[in-house]
Amino acid sequence: MNEALSASSANKKAAAPKKRGLFARIALFFRQVLSELKKVQRPTRQELGQMFVTVIVFVVAIMVFVALLDAAFGRLTLWIFG
DSSP states (O other), X not given: OHHHHHXXXXXXXXXXXXXXXXXXXXXXXXXXXXXXXXXXOOOOHHHHHHHXXXXXXXXXXXXXXXXXXXXXXXXXXXXXXX
């Protein structure tokens, strides 16, 4: 029984990959980052313009909504507390 457990743990140790050092892990991280960045598809000038306009319109719409809420709560506060 004890031999089976020790053989099993020995197989796990043999199958485990060698642990990399700190600088090797950092280098691996940067290699993986660069590899992923090569896969990125950048938008065309037209797509970038469309996204910019979409963001600006959304921000303006939220600003108007918040301004209307602020005005409504301001009037409600003045009406309640006079």
